[in-house]
Amino acid sequence: MRRILFTLIFTLAAFAFSTPLFACEAAGANTHVGNIVSVNPKTRTLTIMDMATQAPIQFALNDALMIKVNGLSGQVVVRYSGEEQGKLIATQILQ
Secondary structure (H helix, E strand, O other): HHHHHHHHHHHHHHHHHHHHHHHHHHHHEEEEEEEEEEEEOOOOEEEEEOOOOOEEEEEEHHHHHHHHHOOOOEEEEEEEEEOOOEEEEEEEOOO
């Protein structure tokens, strides 16, 4: 019984700690998953801390997405297409 319990706990812990590493891959192509670090209305950018790489990623936002992210916090899924001046161009943001 102890062996089964240990195996179950070990398996669940391994899964829990490995899930963030595959979050962006599981979300699909041209998609990043992470926590909002900042929203800059002047430059119309959103910065998230990517779950897979633990690095900040900056997205350029259009007017509609800028309104949508106003007041958002926590984890988001950002879909993008292409890059412009070092920033990925966000096309959709899901919370």
